[in-house]
Amino acid sequence: MDWLNTIIRTFFDFGAMAEVLPQLLGVGLLNTLIISIAATLLGTVLGMVVAVMGISPSKWLRVPARIYTDLFRGLPAILTILLIGQGFARLSQSIFGPSPYPLGIIALSLIASAYIGEIFRAGILSVDKGQGEACRALGMSYAKSMALVVVPQGVRRVLPALVNQFIAIVKDSSLVYFLGLLVSERELFRVGQDAAVLSGNLSPLVAAGVFYLVITVPLTHLVNHFDNKFRTGRRRPAAPTSGLKEVKELDAASPLTTGSNT
Amino acid sequence: MNLPTTAAHNTAADSPTFHGSSLELRNLTMAYGDINVLRDVSLTVAPGTTTCIIGPSGSGKSTLLRGINRLHEPKSGEVLLAGESTLTANPDTLRTRIGMVFQHFNLFPDHTALENVALALWSVKGMPKAQAMELARRRLAEVGLAERADHRPRDLSGGQQQRVAIARALAMEPEVMLFDEATSALDPELVKGVLNLMAGLGRRGMTMLVVTHEMGFARRVADQVVFMDEGEVVEAGTPAQLFDNPRSKRLQRFLSEVL
Numbered sequence: 001m002d003w004l005n006t007i008i009r010t011f012f013d014f015g016a017m018a019e020v021l022p023q024l025l026g027v028g029l030l031n032t033l034i035i036s037i038a039a040t041l042l043g044t045v046l047g048m049v050v051a052v053m054g055i056s057p058s059k060w061l062r063v064p065a066r067i068y069t070d071l072f073r074g075l076p077a078i079l080t081i082l083l084i085g086q087g088f089a090r091l092s093q094s095i096f097g098p099s100p101y102p103l104g105i106i107a108l109s110l111i112a113s114a115y116i117g118e119i120f121r122a123g124i125l126s127v128d129k130g131q132g133e134a135c136r137a138l139g140m141s142y143a144k145s146m147a148l149v150v151v152p153q154g155v156r157r158v159l160p161a162l163v164n165q166f167i168a169i170v171k172d173s174s175l176v177y178f179l180g181l182l183v184s185e186r187e188l189f190r191v192g193q194d195a196a197v198l199s200g201n202l203s204p205l206v207a208a209g210v211f212y213l214v215i216t217v218p219l220t221h222l223v224n225h226f227d228n229k230f231r232t233g234r235r236r237p238a239a240p241t242s243g244l245k246e247v248k249e250l251d252a253a254s255p256l257t258t259g260s261n262t
Numbered sequence: 263m264n265l266p267t268t269a270a271h272n273t274a275a276d277s278p279t280f281h282g283s284s285l286e287l288r289n290l291t292m293a294y295g296d297i298n299v300l301r302d303v304s305l306t307v308a309p310g311t312t313t314c315i316i317g318p319s320g321s322g323k324s325t326l327l328r329g330i331n332r333l334h335e336p337k338s339g340e341v342l343l344a345g346e347s348t349l350t351a352n353p354d355t356l357r358t359r360i361g362m363v364f365q366h367f368n369l370f371p372d373h374t375a376l377e378n379v380a381l382a383l384w385s386v387k388g389m390p391k392a393q394a395m396e397l398a399r400r401r402l403a404e405v406g407l408a409e410r411a412d413h414r415p416r417d418l419s420g421g422q423q424q425r426v427a428i429a430r431a432l433a434m435e436p437e438v439m440l441f442d443e444a445t446s447a448l449d450p451e452l453v454k455g456v457l458n459l460m461a462g463l464g465r466r467g468m469t470m471l472v473v474t475h476e477m478g479f480a481r482r483v484a485d486q487v488v489f490m491d492e493g494e495v496v497e498a499g500t501p502a503q504l505f506d507n508p509r510s511k512r513l514q515r516f517l518s519e520v521l
Contacts, residue, residue, distance in 0.1 A: 128368075130364060130366055130368035131368060131370065133333055133364070133368060134364065134368035134369070134370070134427075135382075136333060136354075136357060137331060137333060137357055137360075137361075137362040137364075137431075138357065138358070138381075138382035138386060138430070138431070138434060139354050139355065139356075139357040139358030139382060139386045139434065140354070140382060140385060140386055141354050144385055144386070148381065148385055149370050149381075152372065153370075153371070153372060156372070241419075243419065243421070243449050243451040243452055244451060246419055246421055246422065246452060246455070247451060247452070247454070247455055
C-alpha cells in the first residue's frame with residue numbers, strides 16, 4: 001500500500017492543511033469573496049448597460065455593445081487580466097495606490113460584464129413583445145416601458161444564470177494572482193499555492209480547492225432549486241372555479257355592464 | 263328619474279360618462295416593408311359612436327388600429343383625432359389619448375390587477391402613487407373586479423384579465439378606445455361579460471373602434487360597421503345595411519361563412 005500512502009501524503013496531509021487553514025480563512029477566503037462579489041456587482045451594472053445598449057433601436061449604441069461583448073468574451077481571461085492589470089498599472093497607481101488589487105477587480109468586472117450583458121440581453125428579448133406594446137399604448141416612453149416593465153421581467157428570468165456567472169467569477173478570481181498581490185491581498189489559490197511551494201506538499205492547494213467547492217457547490221444547487229421554482233411559478237392554490245360563477249359575479253357587481261343590451 | 267341605487271343596481275348616473283372624440287382616417291396606407299397591407303383607407307367615426315371592423319384574417323384590421331395610435335407608423339395618409347393630425351403629434355402624448363385593448367390582454371404579470379391599472383397613472387400622468395392606487399381601485403370596481411384588485415394576472419380568468427386591461431386603458435381617460443379582437447382569446451362563457459362591458463362604454467359616450475369576430479355584437483352595438491378585405495374597406499354602413507343587405511360579393515361570401 002505504498003502508493004496509497006504517497007497519495008495521502010501528497011494531497012491529504014492534514015497537518016499541512018491545518019497549518020495553512022488560518023491563512024486560507026482569514027486571508028484567502030476573505031479576498032476571494034471580496035474580489036468575486038465586487039467584480040460581480042460591478043459586472044452586473046456594466047452588463048446591464050451593455051445589454052440595454054445591445055437591444056437599442058439605434059445602431060450607434062448596438063454596434064459598440066456588440067464589439068465590447070465579442071472582445072471580452074472572446075479573449076482568454078488571463079490575457080485580459082494581464083493586459084489591463086499591467087497596461088493600466090500607472091494610471092491605477094495614481095488613483096488606487098500601488099496595489100494591483102483594484103485593477104484585478106476591474107479586469108474581472110469587464111470580462112463578467114460581457115457575459116452578464118449577454119445574459120440580460122437574452123432575458124430581456126425573451127419577454128413577450130406585447131408587454132412593451134401595452135406600455136407604449138398607455139403612453140409610456142420606450143425608456144420607461146423598459147425600466148418599469150420589460151427589463152424587470154427579463155432580469156427575473158435570468159437570475160439563475162446570474163448565479164452561474166458568479167460561480168464562474170469566483171473561479172476566475174484565482175487568476176488575479178498573476179498581477180502580483182501583497183501578502184495580505186492573496187486570494188484562496190495564491191495562499192494555497194504559496195503554502196504548497198513552501199512545504200513541498202500539495203495539501204494546502206487541496207484545502208484551497210475545498211474552499212472553492214464550499215462556495216460553488218451549494219450555489220449550484222441553490223440555482224437548480226430556484227430554477228425549478230421559477231419554472232413552475234408561484235400560484236395561489238385554488239380549487240377550479242366554474243366560469244359560470246364569474247358570469248354571475250359580473251352580472252351582480254359592475255356599473256358599466258348593467259343595463260340590458262341583449 | 264330617481265331610482266334607488268344599490269350595489270347591485272347601479273344606474274347610468276352613477277357611472278362615469280366619457281367624452282369621446284371624433285376620429286377620421288384619410289387615405290391611410292400602411293406597409294410592412296415593401297408590402298402595403300392597408301391601402302387608402304378612409305373612415306369617419308363620430309364622437310361617442312361605436313364602429314365595428316369585421317373581415318377575414320389578414321384583411322388589415324389590426325394594422326389599422328395600430329396605425330391610429332402609431333404602434334405601427336403609417337406610410338401615408340392622414341389620421342385626425344378630434345380634428346388634429348395624429349401623425350405630427352408626439353406619439354407618447356398621442357397614446358395617452360387613445361386606449362387600446364389587446365387580444366391577449368398583455369397585462370403585466372408581476373403586477374397585481376391594481377398595479378396594472380395604476381402604473382401608467384403615476385409613471386405617465388405623474389399622479390402621486392396613493393392617488394393613482396385610489397383611482398385604479400375605482401376603475402377596477404367599475405369593471406366588477408373590486409375584490410380581485412390584489413390578484414396577479416395569472417390568478418385571474420381570461421375574462422377578468424381582459425376587464426383589468428379595459429380598466430387599465432380607461433384609467434388614462436382616453437378619448438378613443440381601440441379593441442383588437444378583445445374577446446377572441448376568451449373561453450366562450452366569458453365572452454358576453456366582456457362584450458357587455460364594451461357596449462356599456464359605448465352607451466356612456468366613448469368613441470370606440472372595435473375589431474371583432476362577434477357579429478352579434480357588431481349588429482347590436484355598432485353605429486357603423488366596416489367590412490375590410492385585403493387591406494381595403496370594401497363596405498361600410500349601418501349594421502342593418504351590411505348584415506341585411508350586403509352589396510359586395512366579398513361581404514356576402516364572408517357573411518355566409520361566419521353567420
